[in-house]
Amino acid sequence: MTQRLQTRRSFLARAGFIGCSLAASPLLTPVSFAAAPWDTRLVVIILRGGMDGLDVVRPVGDPAFAGLRPKLNDAAPALPLDGYFALHPALGALMPLWQNGELGFAHAVSTPYRDKRSHFDGQDILEAGTTEMTNARDGWLNRLLQHVPGVTAETAYAIGIGDVRVLDGAAPSASWAPNAKLKISPQAVRLAELIMEDDPALHAALSEALMLVDGPAGAKAPRLKGAHRNIARFAAERLRGDARIAAFSQNGWDTHRAQQNNISRSLVELGETVLTLKEELGPEVWGKTSVVAVTEFGRTARENGTGGTDHGTGGVMIMAGGAVRGQQMFGKWPGLDEASLYDRRDLMPTRDVRAYLAWIMHGMADVSQATLERDIFPGLEMGDNPNALL
Structure with a gap:
């Protein structure tokens, strides 16, 4: 432990890392696109850091919920959805979508990843679409493209320096990088994350630094506006x-401390992203579009002592778009009493998040269930169709 701490301190001293401000810019939020012969559209947003689904979609009707999170719930009141669940107020701009049947949620979902709760492993499994850590070099969206005949021009576009691993693979890709100022390379960010992951205090400080840009004389300022x-x-x-699939990521979901402020900023950006997509796509294309937002894992059911939550298991998947059968909660709710929690600490997953993704792809691209379970999401049992699409 002492040697590890010295290594961290040495790295921080050399890089001047904690003092720096890093933009949550497109260079750190890669975007990819893919063209396909069908007429529907799919947008996949990877929420990096482990979004707290229990805060985003609050099970206020669960008798155990209030006792698990007395401080986190002592903020602006959540917005009622169906009498049992309520929406975080920072996503209030999306309530018209819920009321119009264009927004829905799947609660108590996760990838097959369990127990170690590492961002890196969790994100790798999420984007590879596999049941465990493998040597897979491609992501599930790329494998979808490999199994759809007629995919031609503009198969994939990538934005930023880093990869969108969900679209890595044999399908060709091009790149586009917006103007953004970056103070540290993605390789240095990755190294810092690896060094700090086991130390909650350093980990939290890094997460906050990644959400900031330089202000006057090096002062901290809000995230790069409008990215x-x-x-x-x-x-x-x-x-x-021509594009039919878009995939990109958003950072800022690792809320070990000061969660009320940090998750609110991230949720506002996510809501603005969805509404910008709707506005820019226009009614006709929006009506053919599904937007899904997924994260590598949820967070602990109980709040911690620093006003945040730690790495957990079950979480929530967000679905929006004119093609979504919204205004409903999908999935089976496991409950939050201690005996119902996973490892007596996390929301128990009741369905594989890949099943929802697979059924959406089945409906949008007419890919067979056998192909989805065997080739695109190896090891998945899709189960019953949740009918998430119109």
Whole structure:
């Protein structure tokens, strides 16, 4: 432990890392696009850091919920959805979508990843679409493209320096990088994350640093304004044309401390991203579009002592779009009493998040269930169709 701490301190001293401010810019939120012969559109948003689904879609009707999170719930009141669940107020701008049947949620979902709760392993499994860590070099969206005949021009576009691993693979890709100032390379960010992951205090400080840009004389300032909207506008432009699939990521979901402030900022950006997509796509294309937002794992059912939550298991998947059968909660709720929790600490997953993704792809691209279970999501049992699409 002492040697590990010295290694961390040495790295921080050399890089001057904690003092720096890093943009949650498109360079750290890669975007990819893919063109396909069908007429529907799919937008996949990877929420990096482990979004707290119990905060985003609050099970206020569960008798155990209030006692698990007395401080986190002592903020602006949540917005009622169905009498049992309520929406975080920072996503209030999306309530018209819920009321119009264009927004839905699948609760108590996860990938097959369990127990170690590492961002890196969790994100790798999420984007590979596999049941465990493998040597897979491609992502599930790329494998979808490999199994759909007629995919031609503009198969994939990538934005930023880093990869969108969900679209890595044999399908060809091009790249587009927006203007953004980056103070540290993605390789250095990755190294810092690896060094700090086992130390909650350093980990939290890094997460906050990644959400900031330089202000006057090096002072901290809010995130790079408008980057998420620019990504959404560019995505919509491509989707109005030949592109049929867009995938990108958003950072800022690792809320070990000060969660009320940090998750609110991230949720506002996510809501603005969805609404920008709707506006820029226009009614006709939006009516053919499904937007899904997924994360590598949820967070602990109980809040911690620093006003946040730690890495957990079960979480929530967000679905929006004119093609979504919204205004409903999908999935089976396991309950939050201690005996119902996973490892007596996390929300118990009741369905594989890949099943929802697979059924959406089945409906949008007419890919067979056998292909989805065997080739695109190896080891998946899709189960019953949740009928998430119109």
